[in-house]
Amino acid sequence: MNDNKEKLLIVDGMALLFRAYFATAVTGQFMINSKGIPTNAVYGFVKHFLTAVNQFQPSHVAVCWDMGSKTFRTEMFDGYKANRPEAPIELIPQFDLVKEVVEAFDIPNIGLAGYEADDCIGTIAKEMKDAAEVIILTGDQDILQLLEENISVALLKKGYGNYLVHTHETFYEEKGITPKQMIDLKAFMGDASDNYPGVKGIGEKTALKLLQSYEHIEGVLENLHLITKGQRVKIEQDLDMLHLSRQLAEIKCDVPVACTLTDSVFRMDRNKVIEKFTEVEFRGMHKLLEDSKSFA
Structure with a gap:
């Protein structure tokens, strides 16, 4: 592990958002606010995110997103992900909303048309591994190919705060x-x-x-x-x-995206975050926020 104290948490935004959505959508709990916008996926995303922040205590954070379904992979093979259904109608307005909430935490949202979130994650992880200890938070096993010295992967398990943390050593032992x-x-x-x-x-x-x-x-x-x-x-x-x-x-690790330690310092403005939670009409999130030690 790196001797320095820098720890970068790279969040697979799509994995957290979809997981949060389907965990509640199955029982019809869409949490529609007074503006008529469903918020269940964003609420669950924030809960996953804050739980992970409290557990891993990163000094730096970045969130990566898919930017549409057309990528260089769909150009190579038109059957790629063709079996995926369209995004549920209640999830669609939450794609923009979740990025707004991430912005309220002063965290960079990273994504590039033509590439998947995985490619952005891979690029940033490889670029930053010498400057910081990198932890990737995801539910996607494909990300395990990125494991190496100083890059670990925390796979989300059932519920909140349960992770299977893999290093390149544990991966080799298992596979x-x-x-x-x-x-x-x-x-x-x-x-x-x-x-x-x-x-x-x-x-x-x-x-x-x-x-x-x-x-x-x-x-x-x-x-x-x-x-x-x-x-x-x-x-x-x-x-x-x-x-x-x-x-x-293969995850592409040379995508033209950038994220520096300066960009990704994690120091959130408590008032700004609470203001956003109030605007979105999130309730019961303050306890998780109080547990976080990352206030500016």
């Missing part, structure tokens, strides 16, 4: 491969939630074995004569999709 090899793992097994198939008939168990034996896709392809005939035939039949799936799976 038997390095975080970077996770890209090739997904290339072989595909990703049902992102709607790309990988190699048909090759699941996680087989893919892990192949990568443990031959390190990466190139290693497997160089040693096709050593693997079973069934596996060889499957890979040869889906070779183009294997290479495409790897491109889809």
Whole structure:
């Protein structure tokens, strides 16, 4: 770990917002305020956010967002995420509202059209890892490919304040491969939630074995004569999709976004935050706010 005291929390805004929305929408608790705007997702987002801040005590914070559904991945493969339904109507007005609330905390909102939040997270994490200890807060396992010295990932578990914190060491202990090899793992097994198939008939168990034996896709392809005939035939039949799936799976870490330590210092103005909570009509949030030690 870094000897300096700087700790940057990078929040996967989309992951927190969607999780918060679906946790309450299932019972119809949309928390519609007097302006007719649903606030359940934003309320849950703030609750997740403040709980994490109180637990991890970051000195710096940034929040990353998707900026629309069209990205370089949808251009590469038009089936990418094509199985995702449209955003629920009650969630749509909350996309802008949540960014306003984040601004009230004096935290940068970061996103770029054509890229996913993951790509912005990856870019900032890699840029900042030498200046600060980086913790990424998400519910998305794909982010685990970014793990390395000084970059850890806190995966949201059920409820509030429950996290599975992964380092590159714990990931290797659990999977038997390095975080970077996770890209090739997904290339072989595909990703049902992102709607790309990988190699048909090759699941996680087989893919892990192949990568443990031959390190990466190139290693497997160089040693096709050593693997079973069934596996060889499957890979040869889906070779183009294997290479495409790897491109889809890899988080881009050279996106033209920037976030410096100066931009992301976390010192919130209590009055400004409370004013925003009052405007949005949030109730019962003051206790979490009082627990935070990050007032300007």
